[in-house]
Structures are given as C-alpha cells and as structure tokens.
Amino acid sequence: PVYKGNFLKYPGWYVTGYQEAVAILKDNRFQTRIPFPETTKKYKALMEIQQHMMLFKNPPDHARLRMLVSRHFTPAIIETFRPNIEKIAHNLLDEIKNNNKIDVISDFAFPFASLVIAKIIGIPDDDKNMFREWALSLIQSIDLTRSRRSIIDGNKTTVKMLAFFKDLILIRRQSPKNDLISELIQQEKDKKLTEEELLATSVLLVIAGHETTVNLISNSLYCILSNRKEHQKLIENPTLIKSAIEECLRYESPTQMIARIASEDVELNKVHIKRGEQVYVLIGAANRDPKQFSNPDVFDITRNPNPHLAFGSGIHFCLGSALARLEAQIAIQVLLQNEINIHPETIKWRKLVGFRAMEEMRGTWG
Template identity: 40%
Template sequence: MDFLSDDMRRDPYPFYAQAREHFPVLHEPGADLWLLFDYDSVKRALNDHEAFSNIVETSSGQTPDWLVFSDPPRHSKLRAIVMRAFTPKSIASLEPRVRELSHELLAPALERGELDLVADFAAPLPVMVIAEMIGIPIADRRRFLAWSDVIMLLSYTLSGGDAAARAVEQHARVKEEMRLYLRELAAERRKAPKDDLLTRLVEAEVDGERLTEDELLGFFQLLLSAGTETTTNLISNAILSFLEHPEQLARLRAEPGLLPSAIEEVLRYRTPVQLAFRKTKRDVELNGQQVPEGKLVLPLLGSANRDATKFRDAESFDITRDPNPHIAFGHGIHFCLGASLSRLEGRVALTHLLETLKDFRRTSDAPWVPRKALHVLGPASLPLRFEPVRRAAAGA
C-alpha cells in the first residue's frame, strides 16, 4: 500500500478497516516503524507514559523541541504556562472576535456566489485568530500563514528521502526567520507589555527561571501549526461530510441546536489530524504483538475513531451520535490544549456558513487534492458555488 498516495490520503478508511480486522498492530520494515490501528492500542499509546515517550526520532532526526514532543516533568511545567492563555473564560471571550473575522472573510465571496472554502475561509480564519492571541501585527498575517505551511511540511520526515531532506532544509531556514522576528517582538513586549499571549510567555517563569529563546520559539512554532491546521480541516471536512450526506445537512438545518454534536461527529468521522508520534520506552505487547524498545510508533487516531468495537455503525456519519468517545484531540496529559478554541472556531464558522450559503456545491467532480502535510486529512482547495442568503434590511 502507498500510504502517501493522494487516493489513500483522501480516503484511508477502507484500508483502516482491513487493518483493524487483520493486522491492528503493523510493523513497517522500510522505515522500521509500528502502526497502531485499533482504538484500545491507540488510546494506550497516547495515555501510557510509562511505556511510550513523546520524545521521538524519525529517519531525518529528532522532532522539534516543542511542548508536544516532551515528557514529564518538563512537559508539565511548560504546559502549565501556555494553559494560562487557554482558560475557559479566555476562550469564551474570543467568540465575538472570531465572529467578526468570519464575516470579514466571507463578505467578498457573497458578492461572487463562489469561494474556495479553504483558501478564502477555512485556512485564514484560525491563523488570524491565533495571530491575534499571540499578538502578531495584522500586517504580518501573510508571513505567519507561509511559516505555518512550512512547519506542517515537517511531516515529510516520516517518508525519508529527498522530500524529507527538503522539508528539514526549508524548516531550518524559516526557523531562523522566525527566531529573529520573535526576538524583536519579545523585546518590544519586555519594554511595553500587552494583554496577549506573547507577553505572558515572555513574563512566565519555570522553577524561577524565564523561558529561554528556544523555548519561546518552540511555543511559537507549535501554536502556529497545531493552533491552525486542526481547525482548518475541521471546517473543510464538515462541509465535505455535509455534501456527501445531504440528509444529515437537512437535519442540521432543521435543528441548528445539533451543531455541537455534528462537530464532534466530524471530528470522529473525518479526524483532522490522523496520527500521533510516540517512541517505546521498553518492550510493549499490543494485540499479541511485541513492539521492541526504542521504536517509532504511529497511533492512527483516524482509524481508532472508526473502530466498530467502540462506535455503533462506525462507518456512518450521524450528527446525533451519542455517546461519541472519539480521540480526535488525543488523550491524557497531551490532550490538545487548543481543543476548546478549535471547537469554538468550528461552531462560529459553520454557523455563519450554514446561515449564509444556500445550496452550496462543489464546482468540479474531480477528486480534491489533499493538504500538503502527510499527517492530516482534508482538502488543499475546495471551490464551491452557492446561492447567498439575502437578509431583509432592518425595518423593511
């Protein structure tokens, strides 16, 4: 099987179903890595920190020095810092601004009756939100988006070869651009603090010490990638799912209160981030297979979320699904710290799209092209045509 082919990345689920039935724990000898397909194995790899480490290496070297690739106790200290910006109160306070940005992005498309859902809306919205949270000037948004694209290409280190070498080289160059940019911005915050995440990071201390420049840069890169890509794919995958299941869309339009449940089902059915990275700390037995110590392990979240032993009618898209114990945002101490923000952005964006776009459909029947990052599920582009909903003027 070519795991990197466009066909596989558009729809890996038939293969996942075969794997769960016949080889739920699979050794891939070429890259010497282990793939986990069933729900229980995936959840254990995410949660068992005695057996699995987040400090991993690929054929192209060690992963970036980010929070997500760290273990306790360092992980606990660093996560506590950034969690100060992701409290329920602070996330809820963002809703009016997310709504404003959504309207700002969608307004030009309403005149045309068409848009590229990804380029015009789903990709820039979360980038604009996270940029404002950090404290990035509006004028630098385009650069911010370009950096995010380069960071996501680090997933090619899994494949090895020329693609991996290019991704590492490109990231090294962009990393220095980001370092210089962040150094200047951090210096400004030390002189004149603001009510933003960058100020909180600059002023934060771990065991009485301020964060180093490398730790600041690690936070910056993580927020730039993880803080945007999941939401982009959540929005795009929701619209794809509604297009493929018009009866579910009709039910949602009739019962808008089902939107939170629909979002959870999109996260399960078309999981935005398909896999995680772990390394075995010791020999581990999973499904009768012995995974040796020191091996790269890929828990496949997308496969786990279609496991029929955990989900009734697992291959069906059901916006009323309850219970829905999906693990699209991970599990345990590395549970995605931006999950509540992603859900908020998804709810605001989809509410706006469904209220504003009537009879939306794809402009072409050609298969959509997957996004560049290998570990995510979603389209790189999704051109749509629609009938804009015309609202009566106030007092008419």
C-alpha cells in the same frame, strides 16, 4: 489492531484499534520524540526548536511547559473570545461574499484561523499572511511523506519564524500588551521558562493552532454538505452544531496519526514491543473502529456518545481543543447561514499521511 509494518520505510508498530490507541497514548512508557533526531546542519534550526516544544517533551518537563499556557485555553476562557471570533468570521464573509466563486481554504479557512490565533497570541493582523506559507512548509516537513527537500525547506521556514518572533518579543518586552506573548515574556523574566522555550512555544502555538483548524473547517463543511440528510437535520435544529463538529472530528480527523517511541519493553495485546521501537497510532483508523463506534463509516451528526480521539489522549491531549471546536462551530454556522455550496469535483486532497487536509475546495453562494 497492532501490527508490525514498514510503511514508506518507517519500521514500527502500527496501531489501528481504538482501545489499543488509548492504552498507548495514556501510557507514559510510550514517549514523544522530535521527528528528526539526526544531527545535521541542514535541519539544525528545526531540530533545535522542536526540542523545546511541549509536544516533544516527556514528564517531568512537559507539565511545566504546558502549565504555563494551559489556563489561556480552558473552555471558559476560550468562550470569552466568542464575540471576537464571530466578528472575524462575519468580516471575512463580508469581504468574500461578493465574489461569485471562492476557494473555501484560501479565501476563508486559512485567513479565519490565522486571524483568530494571531489575536490570541498577540501577533499584529498584518503579519498573519505569512502563516500559510509557514504552516504548509512545517506540516510537510514532519509528515511521513517528507523528503529531504521538504525537511530542508521546513528548516528555512523555522529560521524565518524565529526571526519574526525574536522581533516581536523585542517589541513586546519594551511595551507589553494584554496578550499571550507578553505574558510568556513575563514568565521568561521570572525564570519560569527559557528564551528557547519562549520561542518554541510561540512557534508551536501558531502552527498547531492553525493548520489543523483549517483542515477541521474544510473537512467539516465537506462532510456536512455531502450528506444531505445530516445537513437537513442541522438546518432544522442548529443546536446540533456542537455534536455535528464532534462527528466531523471523528469521521474526517484532521490529525490522522501520532508517533511514539517505547522507552522500555511493553507487552500490549499479546504483542511484545521492544524498547526503542517506534509506534504509530493511527487515530483516523481508531475513530472508525467498529468495536468502539457502531456503524463507524456512517456520518451521523447526532452520534452520542462520541469519544473520538481526534485531539489525542493522555498528557498530550490537544491544548487547543476548546478553541478549535469553537472556531469550527462558528465558521460552519456562518458559512451555512450564507448558503454556501461546495463543488466536490474541485476538491484536491493533499498527499499527506499524518493529516487529512485539502489543498483546494471551490464554493459558490446561494
């Protein structure tokens, strides 16, 4: 469950056991850190923006940043977006329903997740088309499979995103709206966060709120449609959609790995982790740990309880989990009601380690 490895030349402790993964994620001696702390001009923008993201902050700074936005993402607040999210899904379906063949990722999941997060943050709909390019580039640059080229590319994307958000912030400063970005601008005025933190939070919410949700939607559709018995159960009892999405989160976790660094020597499972050593928590593996989940390789939409770690654990537990769940439930329901079929032979998985993500999955109707 905890072993020392040097996967892809990343030396560190690789954690595959469920209990061990929870222990590490809940222990603040294991800290988060930006993925590329090297000082080089070529990654400067990427490095600097990450330094101000809550995802890479430790106590006490972390709580301050998270608190500024957390009330916007509670299950109760997210539920108020349901009619809007359903409308977005139906409108998109109306647009693509006449096409005989669709690519589930580019024709549905990407535009859907972009429109939703754009609506919540307060980004004009017309601008959401850039999200795909941004998300793909930034995810590639932080995955363990990254190359120097992809990091430089991620840096260029960051420069573009910063320019975009600086313009938007300027517009909203002059005429605030009832949206998250306007509220963050007000908080910056009140000195609750700095301008860098305002920009970093905006970038983080777009990226974190987008790519993983796209993956959850496509992975869920794949899991459900390729398990005839489970699909049938869902058709017969649509109220199972919530537990079905939980099982998809466990079975094909969109985020597969979380990285930490030991801030002091720690004894775990008779293993001695030294200060400064890297720890890679493989949540995809923990979610299939037979000590925690019976028949872990069986996809069972009625699994209960299902305490998967797809959204992490501890202080960095995914801020957007309620939103991601609601989006996936709505998207899958709408796609299934429209009798989508998928063609598994067309699925192209992206070659990433930290994320379970498809590049393409073709579908037809009825």
